[in-house]
Amino acid sequence: MSADSKKQDLSNLIHQLYGFYTIKTLILLAALFLAIVPQRPFFLQHLDDQIFALTANEAQQRLAANEQTLQDERSFYEVNLEDIADSLGSIMTGDIFRSSDTRETLTPSWFLIAERLSLLVIAGLLISRLNGSSGRASSYLILGSAGSLLLLQMSLLRFSNLWLPLGITAQYLVAAYMVVLFQLRFERECDTLRLALHKVSLAHGKLLQEQGVSEGVLETIEQCLPTEETQNLTYDFAREQEKRRQFESAISAYSFLSNQNKRFKDVQQRLSDLRSAEQRRTKITQQQKNHPQALEATMIVSTSTQMPTLGRYKIERELGRGAMGTVYLGKDPKIAREVAIKTMSYKQFDGPQLDELRERFFREAKAAGRLNHPNIVTVYDVGEEQDLAYIAMDYIEGSSLDAYCRPDRLLPVETVYQIILKVAEALSYAHKQKIVHRDIKPSNLIYNAQQQQVKVSDFGIARISDESKTRTGHVMGSPIYMSPEQLKGRAVTGTADIFSLGATFYQLLTGATPFTADNLPELTIKIMSSKQKSVRDIRSSLPASAVRITNKALNKDPDKRFANAEEMAEQIRKALANDFRAKVA
Amino acid sequence: MMPLSHSNPSTVHIAGLSHSGTVRTENEDAVYWWHESDQDICFGILADGMGGHKGGALASELSIQTIRSFTRAASEHFQQSLEHLEKIMAAASEAANEAIQQARAEQPEFKDMGTTLVFIGIWNENLIILHAGDSRCYLLPSPLRDQLAQSNRPAYTQLTRDDSVVQSMLDEGVITPEDVPNIPYRNRLTNALGIKSPLVYSLASHKFSEGSSLLICSDGFYQAVSMNDASRLIYDQGVNQKTVEQLIQMSLDNQTNDNTSVILMGFGADAAYVQQAVPSEKHNK
Numbered sequence: 001m002s003a004d005s006k007k008q009d010l011s012n013l014i015h016q017l018y019g020f021y022t023i024k025t026l027i028l029l030a031a032l033f034l035a036i037v038p039q040r041p042f043f044l045q046h047l048d049d050q051i052f053a054l055t056a057n058e059a060q061q062r063l064a065a066n067e068q069t070l071q072d073e074r075s076f077y078e079v080n081l082e083d084i085a086d087s088l089g090s091i092m093t094g095d096i097f098r099s100s101d102t103r104e105t106l107t108p109s110w111f112l113i114a115e116r117l118s119l120l121v122i123a124g125l126l127i128s129r130l131n132g133s134s135g136r137a138s139s140y141l142i143l144g145s146a147g148s149l150l151l152l153q154m155s156l157l158r159f160s161n162l163w164l165p166l167g168i169t170a171q172y173l174v175a176a177y178m179v180v181l182f183q184l185r186f187e188r189e190c191d192t193l194r195l196a197l198h199k200v201s202l203a204h205g206k207l208l209q210e211q212g213v214s215e216g217v218l219e220t221i222e223q224c225l226p227t228e229e230t231q232n233l234t235y236d237f238a239r240e241q242e243k244r245r246q247f248e249s250a251i252s253a254y255s256f257l258s259n260q261n262k263r264f265k266d267v268q269q270r271l272s273d274l275r276s277a278e279q280r281r282t283k284i285t286q287q288q289k290n291h292p293q294a295l296e297a298t299m300i301v302s303t304s305t306q307m308p309t310l311g312r313y314k315i316e317r318e319l320g321r322g323a324m325g326t327v328y329l330g331k332d333p334k335i336a337r338e339v340a341i342k343t344m345s346y347k348q349f350d351g352p353q354l355d356e357l358r359e360r361f362f363r364e365a366k367a368a369g370r371l372n373h374p375n376i377v378t379v380y381d382v383g384e385e386q387d388l389a390y391i392a393m394d395y396i397e398g399s400s401l402d403a404y405c406r407p408d409r410l411l412p413v414e415t416v417y418q419i420i421l422k423v424a425e426a427l428s429y430a431h432k433q434k435i436v437h438r439d440i441k442p443s444n445l446i447y448n449a450q451q452q453q454v455k456v457s458d459f460g461i462a463r464i465s466d467e468s469k470t471r472t473g474h475v476m477g478s479p480i481y482m483s484p485e486q487l488k489g490r491a492v493t494g495t496a497d498i499f500s501l502g503a504t505f506y507q508l509l510t511g512a513t514p515f516t517a518d519n520l521p522e523l524t525i526k527i528m529s530s531k532q533k534s535v536r537d538i539r540s541s542l543p544a545s546a547v548r549i550t551n552k553a554l555n556k557d558p559d560k561r562f563a564n565a566e567e568m569a570e571q572i573r574k575a576l577a578n579d580f581r582a583k584v585a
Numbered sequence: 586m587m588p589l590s591h592s593n594p595s596t597v598h599i600a601g602l603s604h605s606g607t608v609r610t611e612n613e614d615a616v617y618w619w620h621e622s623d624q625d626i627c628f629g630i631l632a633d634g635m636g637g638h639k640g641g642a643l644a645s646e647l648s649i650q651t652i653r654s655f656t657r658a659a660s661e662h663f664q665q666s667l668e669h670l671e672k673i674m675a676a677a678s679e680a681a682n683e684a685i686q687q688a689r690a691e692q693p694e695f696k697d698m699g700t701t702l703v704f705i706g707i708w709n710e711n712l713i714i715l716h717a718g719d720s721r722c723y724l725l726p727s728p729l730r731d732q733l734a735q736s737n738r739p740a741y742t743q744l745t746r747d748d749s750v751v752q753s754m755l756d757e758g759v760i761t762p763e764d765v766p767n768i769p770y771r772n773r774l775t776n777a778l779g780i781k782s783p784l785v786y787s788l789a790s791h792k793f794s795e796g797s798s799l800l801i802c803s804d805g806f807y808q809a810v811s812m813n814d815a816s817r818l819i820y821d822q823g824v825n826q827k828t829v830e831q832l833i834q835m836s837l838d839n840q841t842n843d844n845t846s847v848i849l850m851g852f853g854a855d856a857a858y859v860q861q862a863v864p865s866e867k868h869n870k
Binding site: 479482484486487488489490519520521522524525528529 | 749750753754757759760764766767768769770771773775
């Protein structure tokens with residue numbers, strides 16, 4: 001981890017250094033070089049030599065000659081007699097210059113430093129002032145200044161006997177200016193393009209964000225310049241990803257932001273929170289590889305940094321685990337409505353199988369969404385996120401009828417009749433809309449004892465996940481309530497729901513399922529071929545109508561069951577009136 | 586490796602292949618065969634693992650490794666009797682059952698794993714089949730050439746009975762064979778290695794005649810390929826690697842939705858249709 005972060009720091013540093021590498025840097029470096037080296041290259045001094053040769057008077061010329069001699073002495077052993085005579089002659093004529101004097105004697109001692117400083121000043125001016133837009137005016141100014149320097153140098157030598165070699169300064173000024181001018185043309189074009197890309201990318205990124213698309217947003221942001229606006233967009237995107245539980249993507253966005261601006265809002269805090277959560281999750285993943293549902297639940301619940309969301313719903317807490325996946329209590333922030341959100345993880349399915357499953361899930365869920373009945377749980381919305389599909393439905397206070405299936409916890413018989421009547425009415429309504437539930441069983445019927453209300457949940461979708469799983473997947477739900485035709489894999493109609501409702505009725509009355517066996521093959525065979533015990537054999541106090549209704553609903557032959565759910569409802573209504581003297585609406 | 590020579594005059598030819606199939610990315614099937622030359626026994630194993638994630642592949646691999654090492658050690662003391670060979674094979678399978686159960690108990694991620702098993706032993710003219718799960722073994726009897734020419738339906742016999750919910754339903758007569766592809770519980774097994782202790786298995790011995798062959802396959806194969814087509818191909822081309830490859834290709838062409846594996850075993854070198862055997866240690870694509 002620390003080695004990785006060091007590597008990251010290093011690469012950041014290199015990146016930053018590379019950012020400094022412009023033509024301006026080269027100009028500054030050249031100025032520094034000229035200012036620092038004690039002995040400049042000869043070819044740069046050539047201009048000064050020429051100016052001296054053109055301008056100097058005789059005495060001054062001699063200085064140059066002396067200089068030459070001194071230089072030559074270093075390479076020749078033999079001394080030219082004529083030169084000695086010349087030197088002697090100078091002494092004799094009382095010249096103020098001695099033979100060892102050079103041009104340096106004409107140069108004031110402050111000049112050396114002043115000239116070098118001026119080079120740096122020029123470099124500074126060039127870098128700071130030239131932005132490429134100065135055009136012709138600046139070139140006149142620069143060429144004029146260079147020319148003036150040379151003229152000044154000549155006149156000082158001629159009239160004031162001062163030798164101030166400004167040739168290098170002038171050359172530097174002109175050369176650097178030319179280079180800058182040349183380079184800036186390209187840089188200007190680049191900058192224009194970069195700015196255009198920044199604007200387009202920023203707008204595109206914002207648009208994607210508004211549309212709720214997360215793919216490609218970070219790539220788009222990376223093309224923007226590091227402005228405050230970019231950073232705000234990155235931050236918003238990262239927050240959004242965090243809400244959507246796309247933690248990896250959120251981490252990359254926060255890291256990107258942190259590289260640009262370490263102090264931006266609370267980015268450091270969020271980054272470290274997310275990273276530690278990520279480590280925890282990795283551990284959980286390793287531990288629970290074979291429990292995709294549990295894992296998914298952990299992912300949603302364990303993150304404290306932000307209230308997670310599914311679609312537009314805020315997840316408040318986990319309600320339980322269903323056959324498909326985890327069920328959450330969510331809130332629709334737009335209308336402050338509480339919803340139950342059932343999720344179905346895609347992780348347990350392979351490619352072509354998944355496509356089929358998704359197609360079916362959305363088809364069935366949308367069909368269920370059209371159902372509007374007081375005894376059917378209303379479906380508000382279906383959607384999907386990266387690795388799961390979800391269905392948002394009415395959140396009902398109450399518990400499933402599972403709780404009343406044991407012999408010691410049975411509901412009053414009349415209540416059971418009332419419940420089954422309401423479910424039969426709901427089924428009748430749904431069957432008329434050509435929608436079959438496929439998995440009527442106590443756990444899919446939600447009952448509120450206070451309000452005496454029952455609602456059928458999971459129309460159409462309950463079996464999808466089960467039916468798509470193969471042997472290598474998970475254990476398929478029990479067939480206890482399944483009709484014989486479902487067990488044979490035949491096309492299923494509303495009468496299959498009637499069979500399942502009959503089995504549910506049977507269990508709510510007796511606390512026993514109509515068919516029991518030690519193992520799955522035995523159970524399926526019994527459902528298909530054995531007749532169930534009469535409910536009165538188990539509970540003798542039950543009215544005769546209970547036997548009649550359950551036996552008819554549980555007939556092996558779909559054609560011999562109630563023709564439709566309404567017929568079953570009618571029978572129950574009659575029984576309620578006759579056996580319990582109950583008033584039925 | 587040379588063709589596995591059996592005691593005179595017969596020869597056993599073996600070829601096999603396992604493929605992950607058209608839908609799955611991971612191959613949980615495994616095939617393996619070898620020859621104990623000192624005792625002159627041929628063994629072959631086909632295992633179809635289950636249990637999700639890495640579990641299925643581990644279970645099939647574990648069963649093969651355990652059975653092989655156990656059988657090797659036990660064969661050294663082989664008492665040259667059919668009963669003893671059956672004992673060795675049963676004990677080896679029991680050891681594999683325990684190995685899988687131990688792995689299930691130790692590692693939670695493997696807690697659902699198990700594997701089907703078809704374990705074949707061939708000694709003299711005896712064929713022993715140890716079976717658990719829903720992988721199958723078919724016998725293709727030695728064809729009389731005239732019969733084969735006249736008949737459009739080559740004969741084959743299924744020597745194993747699936748340990749599956751569907752098979753139980755069929756046995757009870759509550760469904761017909763035509764219902765099988767639609768049964769929601771069609772993939773549910775009632776028995777496999779690693780599921781029960783002690784191991785429940787079926788063991789059968791047969792005499793085989795020269796010229797007959799065995800087809801051992803996983804459900805990914807037999808659910809996708811009709812046995813008529815498969816047996817005709819085997820009769821036409823004999824037992825060799827090319828035939829195996831073509832059989833696997835047939836299942837892939839029919840879009841098998843599971844891993845698909847085949848082992849072919851040919852008894853006796855009937856040159857007319859057993860052209861060349863190219864057995865390899867293991868062929869796992």
